[in-house]
Amino acid sequence: MDLLGVRSKTNVTRKVIDARPTLTAVGCFCIGTNQVDLGYAGKRGIAVFNAPYSNTRSVVELVIGDIICLMRRIPAHTHHMKHGMWDKSASGSHEVRGKTLGIIGYGNIGSQLSVIAEALGMRVVFYDIEEKLAMGNAHRCGTLNELLEQSDVVTLHVDGRKSNIGFFGDDQFAHMKQDAIFINLSRGFVADLDSLKRHLDSGHLSGAAVDVFPVEPKKTGDAFTTPLADEDNMILTPHIGGSTLEAQKSIGHFVAQRLEDYWFKGSTMLSVNMPQITLSDIRSTCRIAHLHANLPGVLAHVNRVLGEDNINIAAQSLGTEGELGYVVTDVAQRPDQNALDALAAIEGTIRMRVIS
Structure with a gap:
C-alpha cells in the first residue's frame, strides 16, 4: 500500500505506519489531522494532506x-x-x-x-x-x-x-x-x-x-x-457544521488532487507535515524526490552524485521546514542504479523516490 485515505475517526498511529513500510502519503478526507501522528509520519517520509478550506x-x-x-x-x-x-x-x-x-x-x-x-x-x-x-x-x-x-x-x-x-x-x-x-x-x-x-x-x-x-x-x-x-x-447539532453534500464533494476532490500531485509530481503544496514545494508536470526524462533530515550539505551531496554519473540537471527545487528538507531534481536522463543507491545512502536520507 502506497497511499492511504482516512476520515476523522480512523487513527493513523505509529503502529499503523510501521505496519506499512511502503506507505508514501496519507490523505485525510476531512478538515483536521489530529487522527494522524504527524511527527512520526514526517520522520518516516510520509506526506499528510487534508482539506482545511473545503467546508x-x-x-x-x-x-x-x-x-x-x-x-x-x-x-x-x-x-x-x-x-x-x-x-x-x-x-x-x-x-x-x-x-x-x-x-x-x-x-x-x-x-x-x-x-x-x-x-x-x-x-x-x-x-x-x-x-x-x-x-x-x-x-x-x-x-x-x-x-x-x-x-x-x-x-x-x-x-x-x-x-x-x-x-x-x-x-x-x-x-x-x-x-x-x-x-x-x-x-x-x-x-x-x-x-x-x-x-x-x-x-x-x-x-x-x-x-x-x-x-x-x-x-x-x-x-x-x-x-x-x-x-x-x-x-x-451532531457535529454537522461541515456536513453538506457540497462540502463532502469538495473535500473528496481536494484531497484526491493533493495525493495525485504528490504521487505523480512530487508536489507537497498544502501538506501539513512536509516542506512546501509546488511542482509542474514532469517535462524531462525523470524526477528525483529526495526527503532528508535538514542538515547542511545534503543538496551539494545530491548534485555531486548526479554529476559523477554525468547526469544533467534540468530543474531543481529545495524546501526546508523544521527538521525536514526536501529537494526535487528533474534530470535529462535516468541515473543508473549505482547513482540511485548513492542518493539513497546520503547521510540523513529519509526517503528517495524516482518519479517518471
Whole structure:
C-alpha cells in the first residue's frame, strides 16, 4: 500500500505506519489531522494532506442560521408549539441587523463569517492571538474581554491546539453581555458546557448553539447525552457544521488532487507535515524526490552524485521546514542504479523516490 485515505475517526498511529513500510502519503478526507501522528509520519517520509478550506462555506452558513434562529427564539417557540402552547409574543426576539457579532478565531471560517454577517447588517468585532487582516468594517479587539463585553453573539472558531483545551469557561461566560448568545462550532474541548448551562439557567445568557462536544459518539445511531438537552432556547447539532453534500464533494476532490500531485509530481503544496514545494508536470526524462533530515550539505551531496554519473540537471527545487528538507531534481536522463543507491545512502536520507 502506497497511499492511504482516512476520515476523522480512523487513527493513523505509529503502529499503523510501521505496519506499512511502503506507505508514501496519507490523505485525510476531512478538515483536521489530529487522527494522524504527524511527527512520526514526517520522520518516516510520509506526506499528510487534508482539506482545511473545503467546508468553510457550510460552517459559516450554519452559524448564520443559528444566529437568526436564536435571535428569534425559534428553538423555544418550536418547543412550545410541540407541547400545545401558542405564544405569539415578540418578547426576547430581535432582528440581527444592528447587533454586534464577536468572532473568536479569525481564520478561514471566522473571516468569511465576518463578511456575510456584515452583509446582514451586523457589526463585527473579532479577537485572534495572531495579527489578522480585518475584512470589511470588522474591528479587531485587543483583548478577549473587550470582545465579550460588547458582543450580542459570541461565536468560537479556534483550532485544535492543546492550549485551547478548556479555553472558554466560567470566567469568559461571566464577561459576556446580559442576554447574549453563545455559539460553538469549532472544537468540543474548547468550551465548558456545565458553565454554559449555569449561565443559561440563571438567565444571564438568552440562548446557545453547540455543534461539537467533549465526548462524541463514534458512529451514527449511538446514544448521546449532554447537560444542555433540556435548555429552552438551545440548538444542538451532531457535529454537522461541515456536513453538506457540497462540502463532502469538495473535500473528496481536494484531497484526491493533493495525493495525485504528490504521487505523480512530487508536489507537497498544502501538506501539513512536509516542506512546501509546488511542482509542474514532469517535462524531462525523470524526477528525483529526495526527503532528508535538514542538515547542511545534503543538496551539494545530491548534485555531486548526479554529476559523477554525468547526469544533467534540468530543474531543481529545495524546501526546508523544521527538521525536514526536501529537494526535487528533474534530470535529462535516468541515473543508473549505482547513482540511485548513492542518493539513497546520503547521510540523513529519509526517503528517495524516482518519479517518471
